[in-house]
Amino acid sequence: MEWSAFKKWGEWAAGWIAEYRTTLRERPVRAPSQPGEVLAQLPTAPPEKADAFETIIADFERIVPGAMTHWQHPRFFAYFPANAAAPSVLAEMLVSGVAAQCMLWQTSPAATELETRMLDWLRQAVGLPADFTGVIQDSASSATLAAVLCMREKALEGRGNREGLAAQTPLRVYCSSEAHSSIDRAIWIAGIGDNNLVRLPTAGARRGIDAEALRRAIERDQVKGMKPAGLILNVGGTSSGACDDIAELTRLAHAHGLYVHVDAAWAGAAMICDEFTELCRGVDEADSMVFNPHKWLGAQFDCSAHFIRDPELLLRTLAIRPEYLKTRHLEAQVASGAVDYSEWSIPLGRRFRALKLWFLIRAYGLDGLRRVIRNHVAWSVELCEMLRRRADFEIVTEPVLSLFTFRHRPDGVTGAELDAHTLRLLNAINDDGRIYLTQTKADGALVIRFQAGSFDCAREDVMLAFDVITELADAPPEGGRE
Numbered sequence: 001m002e003w004s005a006f007k008k009w010g011e012w013a014a015g016w017i018a019e020y021r022t023t024l025r026e027r028p029v030r031a032p033s034q035p036g037e038v039l040a041q042l043p044t045a046p047p048e049k050a051d052a053f054e055t056i057i058a059d060f061e062r063i064v065p066g067a068m069t070h071w072q073h074p075r076f077f078a079y080f081p082a083n084a085a086a087p088s089v090l091a092e093m094l095v096s097g098v099a100a101q102c103m104l105w106q107t108s109p110a111a112t113e114l115e116t117r118m119l120d121w122l123r124q125a126v127g128l129p130a131d132f133t134g135v136i137q138d139s140a141s142s143a144t145l146a147a148v149l150c151m152r153e154k155a156l157e158g159r160g161n162r163e164g165l166a167a168q169t170p171l172r173v174y175c176s177s178e179a180h181s182s183i184d185r186a187i188w189i190a191g192i193g194d195n196n197l198v199r200l201p202t203a204g205a206r207r208g209i210d211a212e213a214l215r216r217a218i219e220r221d222q223v224k225g226m227k228p229a230g231l232i233l234n235v236g237g238t239s240s241g242a243c244d245d246i247a248e249l250t251r252l253a254h255a256h257g258l259y260v261h262v263d264a265a266w267a268g269a270a271m272i273c274d275e276f277t278e279l280c281r282g283v284d285e286a287d288s289m290v291f292n293p294h295k296w297l298g299a300q301f302d303c304s305a306h307f308i309r310d311p312e313l314l315l316r317t318l319a320i321r322p323e324y325l326k327t328r329h330l331e332a333q334v335a336s337g338a339v340d341y342s343e344w345s346i347p348l349g350r351r352f353r354a355l356k357l358w359f360l361i362r363a364y365g366l367d368g369l370r371r372v373i374r375n376h377v378a379w380s381v382e383l384c385e386m387l388r389r390r391a392d393f394e395i396v397t398e399p400v401l402s403l404f405t406f407r408h409r410p411d412g413v414t415g416a417e418l419d420a421h422t423l424r425l426l427n428a429i430n431d432d433g434r435i436y437l438t439q440t441k442a443d444g445a446l447v448i449r450f451q452a453g454s455f456d457c458a459r460e461d462v463m464l465a466f467d468v469i470t471e472l473a474d475a476p477p478e479g480g481r482e
Ligand SMILES: *Cc1c(COP(=O)(O)O)cnc(C)c1O
Pocket: 080, 138, 139, 140, 141, 142, 180, 182, 236, 237, 238, 263, 264, 265, 266, 292, 304
């Protein structure tokens, strides 16, 4: 393609995006597709001859948008949000054009130094103390894997990387039964073994780890000759927003020499608002913390903020460099701005992810970002109260920020029948297309999750969710469906 043609199509693409974003309310949120529908429209073999770009674009418009679930839809209330605010999209357009590999300072000075500054902006914004240093990882899963590797190497004094795990004392890592699946996978990949991930019971309204259960588990494992290595805490669990008491559990874990990592992938963004920081109380004592600006803060995927108290440990774990150079080199790096961030993460190659944070934070200001999050929380709580006032609805887990779970509970319907009813209602809601919700389990029962988090969501969108939910719950069951 000639660059002159690129210019024309680039303008077309910017126009298409703006049109798409501003007309999303007219589309069903969840793709109405059946498996195989897209495959059936694609030639089975690649073209030998070049296609005209007009044809390629026409095929894109014909095949793709209609077969997408629209994550930027204002009424996307499923899972967690994956926002891509306009300033962030513009930054990514530029980044994809510049297309640099940002593994070393030398290969990308501006990307590196912007990353240093942006992560320090974010650190301040979420209220972490100045002794935390940040790095951008591709995902919370990667940050948590890095944290688990740090736990392993700290506990084994570096022997895991050198000797492998075969001859080592079995390590133990503790987390909540509400912990995200990325923790299980980090444990598998780190070679610690699923049997050594101790999922602790939770208690209380916040569904946090029971501190006494943690203490007993650590002491029991020590007696058995195993080595407790780390603790992973939840702030805003994926299922229903479970929150651990970071302050109390970190104190306990540190008294036993454990490394503490906090997974606040979704909820961390809300820490830019003073009134929500209480959920993260004690995080300043943890060893690392991750949250995803690519969820609720508006920076599109991927952009995960990983804050570390002791980057030396992370570098000893991940950096491939002679031992004797590390300390001096890191200090010199940080002092001069010339950090080689590839040593802070698992892949060598790195995208230029800091530009979207720079554009986003400046274009909104922290105040603008706080307004977005506060609205989502307020509207979600409002919806929760509206559902609570209906005798046939039950709020199963109370709102944690903008997330709560509920179910429709007609008279006399219980147990497995109630689960089947919940699933039917959820399917009816999602087939309807005006909103999109997903399910989870709470104490073994199927429940519907609601979270508001789309940047383009307005109060009316949340109110429409009430109409859709109650309208379909009130609808007489369809013949074949029941
Ligand atoms: C979304 C989420 C993750 C995984 O995030 P990725 O960036 O997709 O890896 C981990 N933990 C929690 C609590 C989450 O909500």
